Amino acid sequence: MKWIAAILVALACCAPAAAQERLVISLSNQRVAITSNFAGEHLVLFGTVQRGAGAPPRDRGYDIVVTVTGPKQTLRTRRKTRVLGVWVNVDSRDFVGVPGYLAVLSNRPVNEIADREILRRLQIGLDNFILRQHIGPDFADTVPDDPFRVAFVRLESERGLYAQDADAVTFLTPDVFRASIPLPSNVPTGDYNVDVKLFADGKMAAHTNTGLDVIKVGFEQYVADAARDYGLLYGTATMLMALMTGWIASVLFRRD
């Protein structure tokens, strides 16, 4: 009889949660194809908040935070120092397994949506997202104002790969929202995760996520595969292409 009791306990604890809000989201495009004229793309995410029977009244409305993370990369941030009168890269830090793309999109500034402790725990916002660094033998994230971390986030933001936008989510009705995800032309290829969190009264009420692929197609895919899998053949072909181009030019330009 113990297991029946366990099920009853489980139902008792989880039933109210299921009866609260639920998020239903849909992405305009789950597969971004990089072709020869790819110059960046804006994806649109639509979502609705489905209120269960047990959902408490939310007089202050909902907040949405969308966190899009790209494929993991290891990126080295280097700092120049003056040595013997010249500026050279001396110190460096490796950011290990950090997303190659990171966008935090919300309907208003994240620090107005929830308090710092909650944001930190849920890794919401560029300051709170854990960016692991290789420091000596350890892997750890540092304080948000660590100079290497600040420089890393700033440089990635300048390249359009890291972004935090408090205007990117708009509510069309109190329950229906729309988010615009900017993918710049230099986005890394790979699997992306789109994580959507619903906040009400400063607390997370629901969350869901979906995937997104950024892939090269056609000719771009073919060239990238050939370069990776058939290095010798690819290199020889490129060299022959160079010789052909050189020879054709000398024939075309021959006057004597």
Next chain:
Amino acid sequence: MQIYLPIADMPVNIFLVFGMGIAVGFISGMFGIGGGFLMTPLLIFIGISPAVAVASVASHIAASSFTGAISYWRRRAVDIALAMMLLAAGIVGTAAGVALFTELRALDQLDLVIGISYVLLLTIVGALMVNESLHAIARARHGKSPMLRRPGSHTWLHGLPLKVRFKRSKIYVSAIPVWAIGFIIGFAGAILGIGGGFLLVPMLIYFLRVPTTTVIGTSMVLTLITMASATVMHAVTNHLVDAVLALILMIGGVIGAQLGVRTGQKIRSERLRLMLGLLVLAVGLRFTYELVVTPDDLFSIRRVENGL
């Protein structure tokens, strides 16, 4: 018009890259240098990662030096025997350079060594060439022969044993300095990632007294062989040769090189040396400025490829 580069993973303006190919190809054809020391920084400047830039530039140089070499070959201005001896020495030098490169990387002082030696090399070679060619031009003004090869102008290099005759260049010199020059070019090329044409041309002129007419064609044949093999090696080891980028660059490069060869043959040789000297000096000073002046941004990001 933008085109997406499949290996560099970014779009570039096709006309901008094409124009850069023509400009560097022109300089390459005119002076018989590869032009990598100009093209690589240009590509990095437009946002292409240094590793992809270095690997892809090699094939561009191969194309423009091949078209240049054909033109000089037709004009009978290539000394193939000299080129082959330099090449053999260059291979030995490259092996030594790669060994030192690995050693320096282990000591973590690579950036400093590369930065300083690059600047010193460019500035000194450029200044020497400018100085010499200005003297030659002045001599020509006074009605004297501007030629370097005057009777009795033989240096101690010509007194060394193991003499070899290079018929096309009309020189009879010891094989020792030829091997030394080839070794230095290969060594510098491996450490600094340059083809070394801008070093080879002045060394052949000043040390071996090779006539300027055969120097350029000979240097081009050497550049062609090293860069064609560098293309294949980069593709095999790093997989970072961007064929689309390379194709745009090389089409521009061969057109520029053809025009450069024509222009170069019309200009008097001491003027040509002065122009090359000024160019090398300018690039050297530009790098000096970059090393000495406090940079706008002390930080930079580089993607770590395969844990390197």
